[in-house]
Amino acid sequence: MTTTSTGPAAVNPALAGQTNDPSFANIWQELQWRGLVQVSTDETALEELLSGDPITYYCGFDPTAASLHLGNLVQILVLRRLQLAGHRPLGLVGGSTGLIGDPRQSAERVLNDRDTVTEWVGYLRGQIERFLSFEGDNAARMVNNLDWTGQLSALDFLRDIGKHFRVGTMVKKETVAKRLNSEEGISYTEFSYQVLQGMDFLNLHRDYGCVLQTGGSDQWGNLTSGTDLIRKVEGVSAHAIGTPLITNSDGTKFGKSEGNAIWLDAQMCSAFTFYQFWLNTADADVIDRLKVFTFLHREQIEALAVKVAAEPFRREAQKTLAWEVTSLVHGEEATRKVIDASAALFGQGDLASVDEGTLAAATAELPTAVPGLGAGGPVGIVELLVATGLSSSNSEARRTVQDGGASVNNVKVSDAEAAFGTGQALHGRYLLVRRGKKHLAMVDLSA
Template sequence: MEVKIAENLVEELRWRGLLKDVTEGAEEALAKQKVTGYIGFDPTADSLHVGSLLPIMVLVHLQRHGHSPIALAGGGTGMIGDPSGKSKERQLLSEEQLQINIKGIKAQLAHFLDFEKPGNPARLVNNADWLRPMNLLDFLRDTGKHFTVNYMMAKDSVRTRLESEEGISFTEFSYMLLQSYDFLQLYERYGCTLQMGGSDQWGNITAGIMLIRKVADAQAHGAVVPLVTTSAGTKFGKTEAGTVWLDSKRTSPYRFYQFWLNTTDDDAIRYLKYFTLLSREEIAAYEHAVETEPHLRAAQTRLAEEVTRAVHGEDGLARAQAATDVLFGNRELDGMSADDLVDIFAEVPSCAVPRADLEGDGLSVVDLGVMCGLDRSKKQVRNLIESGGLYMNNHRVDDMNQSVTLADAIDGRVIVLRKGRKQYSLVRMEEA
C-alpha cells in the first residue's frame, strides 16, 4: 500500500518545540521520500515514565506524516548502560528482568504507535537479537576499527564522565560503539536512515552516522529533541512523591492526571505542543485563555485530559476525573473503593481508629472530629456542625448527636472527614 508523505514534518516538529538540532540533509530527505527512523528506549524498568513521552510523540508525528517508526528496546545495551547524561554507572540488569521490562514497554507504546497500520506499521525491535550472538573478535575487527579513542573521548558524554570523580568504566566506554552498531543493523535490516533521541544523544547519533558511511557507503541522518525542564529549571517528571510513571500500578491515573493538572501557566502551552496532537488553532485559543483567564486553568485541564486519555484510556481518565471531583467535594463517594480513597487522600492528614471503637453504637461524630484533629474541642466541632461545615464521606453532617459506625466505613476500612471546602482527614480502621 502506498503511503503519502506529508512534507511539513520538520516544520511541525519545530513549531511544537520538538526539534533541537538536525543533521544536514535530514529535512530534505523527510520532505521527499518515506524515511524509516528510530528512537531507542532504555528498558531499565518495566514501565516508561513521563520523560519518555517526548521521544514517543516524535515517533507519533513521524508515523502520522507517512514515515516508518521503529522503537528500539535496548535489551542488549541495557545490560551495559548508557553513560550519556549520567554521573555514575547504572546497576546492570539480568536478561530475565530486561525481558519483563521490554514486554511492559511495548504495551505502553501501543497506546501511541500503530503496530498494525497497513503499509506503514510501527515496529518494536530488541537489539539483543543481534548483540547477544555477536562475537567479540568480529565486533572489534569489523566495528571497533572505525573508531579512534580520540574520536570517542571528544564526545561530551565520555568527556564529562572522564572529568568526574566516578570516571567511566570500559563497559560504558564501549556503549557508543554498540549504539552505532545498532544504527548500522537497523539500516541493513529495515533501511533505517534516521536516528532520533534526546539532545544528550547527539554524540552517539553522529557516531552511528559515521559508521554507516564507512561500512555501507550510505548517508544517514540524525535529529535530537530538547531535554524537557520546567519553567523553574527543575527536572521534568519528578515530584515530591518521585517519578511519574506510565504504568497505573506505579502511578495511579488520578496522580498522573494531577501531575498534568498542576502544570504552571508558564509551562502549560509548551506542554500542550509537546504532548498532545491539538492543532495550532486550538493551542492558540488556550494560549489566549492563559493570558486572559488564568484562574480557570483551561489549558491545564485540557492537557491533563489529553495525556491521561492517551496513556490510561477513557476509563482511566474517567476514574481520574471522578477522584479529582471527590477531592474537591464535588461528588459523593459512591463507587469509590478504599484503595481509591487512600490514593486520593495520601497527602492529607490521617488518623487511625481501632475498629472495635466503631462496632455496635460506634463513636459520636463530635468525638471522632476531635480525635482526628478537625478541631481542638468538642464545642468547636459542634459549632462546625451547626454552621454546616462538617462532612463525612462528602455528606454534610446535620446532627451533632450522629454516631459513626463500621457501616459508614468504605469497604470497612476508611472514612473521609472534611471541614469546610478543603481541610480533610482520612480515618483509617486499625485492628486492636
C-alpha cells in the same frame, strides 16, 4: 530469541483521532514549531527526506525501570508524529543495552540482573505498542537489540565494530567527558555504550533500510555514533534528530511530582496523580506542553494561549492538557473517573460512585489516622477529627461539629456524639473526613 513484532497486544482507541497539523507544509516544519528539534544532522536534507517517500526510522528505549516515564513519552510521540506523516517506525527496546545502561552525567548505574531486564523489556514493549499503529503500509515494528548482540563474540565485536571508533572522538562526547573529569570516572562498560548504540543503527539500516534515529539531545553523542558508523561502513548518509530536554520555566526538572518520576504505568503512578500533575502546570509552561504532548493543531493551541493571557484563572489550557495527555496514556474512561473523583472529593459529585481504586489513588496524599482506629467498632466524629489531625483537641473538634464545619463522606455531621463504622464507610472501609471546605483526611477502617 526473536522479538520483532508486527502487532500489539491492544490497540489504543486514541490513535483513531490523531492527525498531524495540515497548516504546516511538512512534518519537519511542524516538529520545529512544536519545539521538538534542538539538534539534528543537516536540516535541509532532513526536511527533504521527511517530505519525500516513506522512510524507516527508529528510537530506542532501555529497560532501566519497570515503566517508561514522561521523558520517554516525548520520544514515543515523535515516533507517532512521523508515522502519521507516512513514515515507518521501529520501536527498539534494549534487551542488551539495558544490561549496561547509558552513562549518566552523575555516576555509574547499578546493573540489573538479566531476568529483571528481560521482564522489563516486556513491560516497556507493551507500553510503546499502545502509541503506534501496526496496520497499513507504514505499520510499526518492535525490535530488541539482544537479537543481534546476544550471540556476538567479543572478538567479532572488536574487529567488526570497535575498529571503526576512535577513542579521541569517544572521550569528547559530552557525558563521557564530564564523567572522565569527575572523581568517580567512567567504567569501560559504560564507555562502550555508544559503540553498542551505533551498532544498533547499523543493524537496523542493514535489516530495514533505517536512515533516521530520534532521541533526546542529551543522547546526541550516542545518536551520532550511529550516523558516523553507517557512513564509515556503508558509505551512505544517515540522520539523527535530538529533542530538547524539557524543563519548567522556573528552572526545575520537568516530569517530577513530589520528588517522584511521573511514570506511564498506572501501578507506579495512578491516573489521578498523572492527571493532577498536568492540571498543576504553570501558566508559563502550559502552551509548550500542549505543543509537545498533544495532537491539538496550531489553531487550537493558539486559541488556548489567548485564554491563558486573558483569563488565566479559568485554567482552560491546563484542563485541556490534563484531559488530552491522561486520555492518551490511561484512556478516556479512566480520565473521566479521575475528574469525577476530583469533583466528588469536594462535594460536587457522588462520592459513593467513585470506584475503590480511583478513590484510594485520589486520597493517597491526604492525612490518615493511626492504623486500627476502627478495630473496636464505630468511631465517633470527635475522635475521627482528632485522630486525623483535622482538630487539635476534643473540645476543638466538638466546636467544629457544633458550628456545622464537619462532614463524613460529604454528609454534614451535626451531632458531636455521632459514630461511624463499616456500614457507613465507602466500599466498607473508607471514611472521608472533612473540616471546613478544604481540610480533608481519609480513614481506612480496615487498616
